[in-house]
Amino acid sequence: MTPVNPLLGDYSELFMLLAALTYTIAFLAFTIDLMRAKTIPPEPADVEESSEQSNRSRLPAQVGAGVEWSHSGTSPRGGSQGNAGTGAAGSSGMGYEPLRRPAARIGVAVSAIGLLIHLTGVLTRGIAAGRVPWGNMYEFVTTGALMVMAVFLICLIFRDLRFLGTLITGLVLVMLMAGAIAYPTPVAQLIPALQSYWLIIHVSIAVLASAIFTLTFCLSVLQLIKTRQERAGRPSSSGVMRLIPSAKALDQLAYRLNGIGFIFWTFTLMAGAIWAEAAWGRYWGWDTKEVWTFVIWVLYAGYLHARATRGWEGSRAAWLSITGYLCVVFNFTIVNMYFAGLHSYSGL
Amino acid sequence: MAPDSQTETQPGSLNATEMLQWAWRQLTSMRTAVQLLLLLAVAAVPGSLFPQRRANPAVVTQYLEDNPDIGPWMDRFQLFDVYSSAWFSAIYLLLFISLIGCVIPRAGVYWKHMRARPPRTPRRLSRMPEHGTLSLPAQTAMTPASAVEDASGLLRRRGYRVQVQDEDTDTPSVAAERGYLKEAGNLLFHVSLIGVLISVAVGGLFGYRGQKLIIEGESFTNTEISYDFFFPGTNYDTDWLAPFSLTLNDFDVSFDRSETNYGNPVDFTAAMTTRENPEAADRIETLRVNEPIGFGGTNVYLIGNGYAPMITVRDGNGNIALQGPVPALPQDPTYNSSIVIKAPDAQPDQLGFVGFFLPTAVVDDNGVAFGSDPDPFNPQLNLNSYYGDLGLDDGTPVNVYQLDTTSLTQLNGRNTPDGGITLGAYQTYDLPEGKGSITFDGLKRYVALDIVYDPGKTGALISTSLALTGLILTLTISRRRVWVRASTHDDGRTLIEYGLLARGKDQGLSKEALSIGAALAAQWSNTLHPANQPQQEGSKQ
Numbered sequence: 061m062t063p064v065n066p067l068l069g070d071y072s073e074l075f076m077l078l079a080a081l082t083y084t085i086a087f088l089a090f091t092i093d094l095m096r097a098k099t100i101p102p103e104p105a106d107v108e109e110s111s112e113q114s115n116r117s118r119l120p121a122q123v124g125a126g127v128e129w130s131h132s133g134t135s136p137r138g139g140s141q142g143n144a145g146t147g148a149a150g151s152s153g154m155g156y157e158p159l160r161r162p163a164a165r166i167g168v169a170v171s172a173i174g175l176l177i178h179l180t181g182v183l184t185r186g187i188a189a190g191r192v193p194w195g196n197m198y199e200f201v202t203t204g205a206l207m208v209m210a211v212f213l214i215c216l217i218f219r220d221l222r223f224l225g226t227l228i229t230g231l232v233l234v235m236l237m238a239g240a241i242a243y244p245t246p247v248a249q250l251i252p253a254l255q256s257y258w259l260i261i262h263v264s265i266a267v268l269a270s271a272i273f274t275l276t277f278c279l280s281v282l283q284l285i286k287t288r289q290e291r292a293g294r295p296s297s298s299g300v301m302r303l304i305p306s307a308k309a310l311d312q313l314a315y316r317l318n319g320i321g322f323i324f325w326t327f328t329l330m331a332g333a334i335w336a337e338a339a340w341g342r343y344w345g346w347d348t349k350e351v352w353t354f355v356i357w358v359l360y361a362g363y364l365h366a367r368a369t370r371g372w373e374g375s376r377a378a379w380l381s382i383t384g385y386l387c388v389v390f391n392f393t394i395v396n397m398y399f400a401g402l403h404s405y406s407g408l
Numbered sequence: 409m410a411p412d413s414q415t416e417t418q419p420g421s422l423n424a425t426e427m428l429q430w431a432w433r434q435l436t437s438m439r440t441a442v443q444l445l446l447l448l449a450v451a452a453v454p455g456s457l458f459p460q461r462r463a464n465p466a467v468v469t470q471y472l473e474d475n476p477d478i479g480p481w482m483d484r485f486q487l488f489d490v491y492s493s494a495w496f497s498a499i500y501l502l503l504f505i506s507l508i509g510c511v512i513p514r515a516g517v518y519w520k521h522m523r524a525r526p527p528r529t530p531r532r533l534s535r536m537p538e539h540g541t542l543s544l545p546a547q548t549a550m551t552p553a554s555a556v557e558d559a560s561g562l563l564r565r566r567g568y569r570v571q572v573q574d575e576d577t578d579t580p581s582v583a584a585e586r587g588y589l590k591e592a593g594n595l596l597f598h599v600s601l602i603g604v605l606i607s608v609a610v611g612g613l614f615g616y617r618g619q620k621l622i623i624e625g626e627s628f629t630n631t632e633i634s635y636d637f638f639f640p641g642t643n644y645d646t647d648w649l650a651p652f653s654l655t656l657n658d659f660d661v662s663f664d665r666s667e668t669n670y671g672n673p674v675d676f677t678a679a680m681t682t683r684e685n686p687e688a689a690d691r692i693e694t695l696r697v698n699e700p701i702g703f704g705g706t707n708v709y710l711i712g713n714g715y716a717p718m719i720t721v722r723d724g725n726g727n728i729a730l731q732g733p734v735p736a737l738p739q740d741p742t743y744n745s746s747i748v749i750k751a752p753d754a755q756p757d758q759l760g761f762v763g764f765f766l767p768t769a770v771v772d773d774n775g776v777a778f779g780s781d782p783d784p785f786n787p788q789l790n791l792n793s794y795y796g797d798l799g800l801d802d803g804t805p806v807n808v809y810q811l812d813t814t815s816l817t818q819l820n821g822r823n824t825p826d827g828g829i830t831l832g833a834y835q836t837y838d839l840p841e842g843k844g845s846i847t848f849d850g851l852k853r854y855v856a857l858d859i860v861y862d863p864g865k866t867g868a869l870i871s872t873s874l875a876l877t878g879l880i881l882t883l884t885i886s887r888r889r890v891w892v893r894a895s896t897h898d899d900g901r902t903l904i905e906y907g908l909l910a911r912g913k914d915q916g917l918s919k920e921a922l923s924i925g926a927a928l929a930a931q932w933s934n935t936l937h938p939a940n941q942p943q944q945e946g947s948k949q
């Protein structure tokens with residue numbers, strides 16, 4: 061057993077605080093970006109065409125050696141393919157558009173800096189404790205927040221999700237504050253029940269899955285708002301919602317991410333069962349933590365089915381995705397703190 | 409996913425067969441699957457809100473005592489046995505019947521798909537959600553046939569199964585399809601879930617689970633009577649018990665002594681001598697939390713530990729009525745433990761003691777002793793004593809960790825005038841009325857072991873691994889079809905049309921379409937003018 065290093069632990073907390081401050085700036089920048097959305101000149105294609113049509117891209121081009129190519133389809137990335145010509149891309153997709161959004165750029169850049177500081181905080185915590193930094197509530201929530209931010213920034217490489225910036229940085233701030241206020245825990249060694257390499261595997265994947273579900277939760281909430289707007293027939297270019305893609309585009313991205321999250325959650329469930337077998341001699345015993353992990357798994361399975369079921373796609377599926385995430389949060393907070401069970405590792 | 413109804417409607421109203429068919433279609437429909445899944449999620453929740461008999465029988469009894477009105481009703485609705493209740497079982501069994509009814513017909517359909525060739529090229533490719541055209545200049549030597557040849561090679565390299573069609577006509581085409589494993593993954597996932605259910609059932613039928621508390625220096629032989637608690641599976645035969653034995657030589661604990669986490673446990677290690685069977689040689693093994701010891705399928709787990717104070721009880725006649733370690737049950741992280749001592753051999757009256765053991769006793773301002781540290785720095789016993797009939801002689805099983813004091817007479821206790829018994833290390837206390845004495849001779853540790861045989865767990869591991877594999881396949885692979893047709897234009901140019909179609913929702917289809925279009929364009933502008941570099945390498949995704 062390597063002894064813990066409380067001094068390094070103090071530095072870790074300082075880094076966490078700095079990360080939170082940095083994220084606050086990013087939060088403000090993203091919020092300004094949304095507020096200023098009204099002033100961005102709408103694209104001509106966006107105003108009249110329905111979301112379905114504005115989503116279409118055309119791509120006629122002279123490629124070379126006299127070969128001519130033209131293409132038409134529904135590209136959610138618009139003309140960002142960068143191959144030849146730029147098709148008209150509607151704002152209902154999630155490709156990067158040639159709009160000037162300086163505040164959003166600042167938000168992303170500051171978030172990235174915050175992520176580095178945050179990462180330093182989590183790493184120093186791990187080094188201070190001489191183990192992986194996810195062994196109690198404080199560590200789950202700080203590492204979880206790091207994962208949410210990382211998943212978000214990675215997704216930004218592929219899709220223009222900057223409209224999520226406010227929600228994500230806001231949630232991450234809440235998580236960091238919860239860690240500092242509700243669950244402050246000094247650096248410590250692990251209790252014997254947690255001394256297993258399964259802690260590394262099981263918990264890290266659980267945190268990753270939860271981070272992905274955090275993203276889809278935001279997407280599903282926006283999807284519901286957008287659906288209401290679209291039903292009411294309000295033009296998508298009005299107000300704060302101007303920068304937010306169509307309900308359909310949100311739904312599709314949420315589906316993809318929920319699918320990936322579900323794979324990780326399934327793995328979490330399996331790894332947890334294997335660990336439970338090694339620790340307690342049974343792989344499944346309906347312990348409270350196991351019950352809730354199962355409930356979440358079944359809910360997301362229900363979501364995946366709902367998307368393929370007539371009458372359940374769209375808003376109902378979005379509600380399932382939201383319920384699933386609320387259960388993830390419940391499982392992490394209330395169940396860890398107030399429900400008796402074998403998983404009494406919350407360190408409270 | 410309901411199988412299509414193939415029966416003709418009989419004259420008259422619905423008959424019994426049709427009713428059954430209708431019910432079956434309802435049960436195996438996607439909508440029912442969603443509803444059953446949600447129902448299952450909701451039904452699982454009460455088991456986390458109310459104490460469950462299987463995990464905590466004593467807490468359930470207590471709950472029933474505390475809630476005499478509502479408790480029995482809750483019991484009637486099996487709220488203390490949620491996961492074996494009729495309603496919970498009904499939901500998951502219906503779900504699995506629905507699953508089987510859903511998956512088996514699909515397996516047949518899938519088998520046909522698997523071997524089918526890519527479907528014929530539709531007449532109008534411009535109807536496809538993604539489509540495009542390329543035109544090659546007239547002066548090239550490119551014929552429609554060679555263009556289709558090129559396209560089919562390109563698609564094959566991209567992982568498509570291809571089939572050239574209408575080769576001998578003016579408008580040859582290639583049909584291509586990929587993603588056959590998506591459906592296979594879906595089937596594998598759902599079938600594996602059935603495998604999980606079967607594995608759980610096998611474990612419940614043919615396995616067993618037992619508990620045993622072993623004090624340092626004691627041994628255990630794996631026979632039914634050696635267990636403190638023994639829970640055989642429904643079809644378990646005790647002749648199957650593996651003939652191993654083990655001895656607890658030493659149990660080592662260490663607690664965190666750093667300033668911030670003083671007293672947290674850091675390590676529990678049990679040093680064991682084990683023997684696979686009576687003829688086998690002794691082995692020295694270490695048992696730790698998370699690291700069970702195995703005996704050919706039967707595993708021994710370290711579940712708990714505590715202190716066993718060594719006690720000597722002398723009876724009213726001055727004879728030793730009890731001598732040895734008595735396990736105390738820890739109640740909190742400082743090993744503040746409850747203890748019950750029974751001396752049924754005491755004469756003329758049987759003696760019983762109930763109270764606390766504190767490893768490090770500290771007396772607070774009110775004179776009440778409490779435990780302050782899990783290590784034995786100042787061990788102390790605080791006991792009340794009783795005499796009378798302990799109720800052990802009539803053969804009915806009683807809990808060794810409880811003393812039913814209703815038919816006993818109290819000798820002394822915390823609330824009697826002379827107070828209860830307080831015993832430090834190596835001290836002796838003489839009981840009132842010459843009933844005898846009790847001595848605290850020393851301290852041993854014990855371990856609580858779970859011993860488990862679960863023949864279903866390998867199956868469960870294999871099934872869940874297959875399920876995960878299937879899930880990854882079905883959620884990451886897209887099923888796509890591509891058609892490319894070539895023809896010669898009146899002005900001599902070669903015209904290429906392509907179209908793409910996905911099964912189900914597929915966000916990446918348009919990206920794939922652009923990528924294929926670009927790859928075709930790049931390939932042909934390359935072959936036509938190798939020197940003239942085309943634009944970007946569009947074929948790379």
Ligand code: HEM
Nearest residue numbers: 361364365368409436437438441503506507510601882883
């Ligand atoms: C034990 C409960 C079940 C679980 C945990 C489960 C889970 C899943 C999951 C995770 C998927 C992947 C979804 C996707 O590809 O988007 C899926 C797909 C599917 N499941 Fe289930 N399932 C269950 C029961 C059923 C039942 C009872 C049926 C039939 C009524 C069914 C029919 C299907 C079908 C048809 C799909 C493909 C949906 C699509 O095309 O997207 N499943 N299931």
